[in-house]
Amino acid sequence: MKKIVFILSFILFFALTGKAQDNKSLPKQYQEAVTDILSKIPDAATNKATQIMDFAKSLLGVRYKYASSSPEKGFDCSGFVSYVFKNFGFTGARSSRDFAKQGKQVALNEAKVGDVLVFTGTNVKQRTPGHVGIIYSIDEDGKIKFIHSSSGKAHGVTVTDLEGYYKTRLLKAVTVVE
Template sequence: MNKLFLIIICLFLISKASNAQQSLPVLYGDRMQELMDKIRPKEEAPKAKAKPESLSTSLLKYAKTLVGVPYKYASNNPKIGFDCSGFVNYVFKKIGVNVPRSSAAFKYAGTPTKLSKVKAGDLLLFTGSNANNRQIGHVGIVYKVTNKGIKFIHASSTRSKGVVISDLDAHYKKRFMQGVSILE
């Protein structure tokens, strides 16, 4: 009889245990879901894709990193310095755009643009340091156009002797020859 009693008790306990397992999700379903929500990582809203940077923005960002490189006649090597056209040539090549190597040749590159229509990334062509000689001898890249004026980045052989950002002041306006749009 002891054996029979033990078997009945075991069957009873097994039955209770299986009923308990079956009823757990029903009894604790809401609570279980609540706990799962707390530990499960929340789905993030899809992020908006960043707009690709424009060529002119890339050009100007890179050009700005070269501010302070010294002036070196006939060079387009940042390790030793730049002349004006070497600087422009080097920066444009870095963004995958081929442009001339001499400042005079820029007159025939891209689209001629009036000074009142230039935008960031366009080129400004100037006479050389002698404003009376009306031949192109200097080139720079328009850095910023605001209602206060135009700033451009270039390798200057005078003043600070190197890559600088300058205002298009009276000195440069007197020497201005034409604007050129390369990146349209």
């Protein structure tokens, strides 16, 4: 019983301090047990991203409506993104320009599922924020899909590949929920 309490105390302490993978200071008899237990605990950030995506996916197909952030009426792009993140405690932004200013900017190759992509409006030459979406998935080749409310052909919440037209409009990626 003392062994279990010690291991669980160690895991809790190091998980809270961000040093969960550094168990080298433990006696050898505990290192393997800690590594095994840690491998079974989901990473908090991954879990949060999964929750965000599950919630966002539940809104697929909701129609596009300019200046709206209501699933009953429809969403514009930033209305959709703000509605999703509001359900996870983030209330700092409503417009694409707000999202461009909020959070922590990350390089696209370091972005992760749940991060916000900020795009220009439909005029690519005007390099000011005009559209936002949330990274939906990143495959093993680094190809990104994002979920957003589009006024285009889909005319509602949809998942789109980050390539071509949208890739040329991309301004930045930001992390808004850690």
